[in-house]
Amino acid sequence: MRHKKRNGKYRYEYWGSLQHARQLVNEGAAGIVHEKLIHRLYTSGELRQMIRERDQFTCGYCGGHGDTIDHIVPKSKGGLLTPVNCVCSCRQCNKQKDDTDVFDFLLRKNKAPIVINS
Ligand SMILES: [Zn+2]
Incomplete structure (x- = not known):
């Protein structure tokens, strides 16, 4: 997970594998924002x-x-x-x-x- 400044706003983006992202969502640590972005819940x-x-x-x-x-x-x-x-x-x-x-x-x-x- 990294953040970068875009249009003056900081965004957090996940740059790991799809499997890692799925695991985070399936195990309750992240939610899906849209098809290419998940959000850590805690x-x-x-x-x-x-x-x-x-x-x-x-x-x-x-x-x-x-x-x-x-x-x-x-x-x-x-x-x-x-x-x-x-x-x-x-x-x-x-x-x-x-x-x-x-x-x-x-x-x-x-x-x-x-x-x-x-
Ligand atoms: Zn013990």
Whole structure:
């Protein structure tokens, strides 16, 4: 996403792949403005705070107090900062999970995921 000045106005445009744009829209992080323009719905900080509040500051992996955001599909494997792909996590679980697959991580911890209904 970049912005440029056009006719005295700043515009934000997405210059990534179509697949990346689709993923942002499908996972609730962006909306479609028109066929060639999407709009991010949240700043990174707003989205992180929204996820913490959605998950009630509870770690999605151990149930303890969570104050960090973990990408369920790691960024290194194509996961994005979206409401669907992120979960509130405690610092310890976030560090332990690192960029491993979430199911492998939960198997190692011998835990089932915690689901929070909002
Ligand atoms: Zn935890």
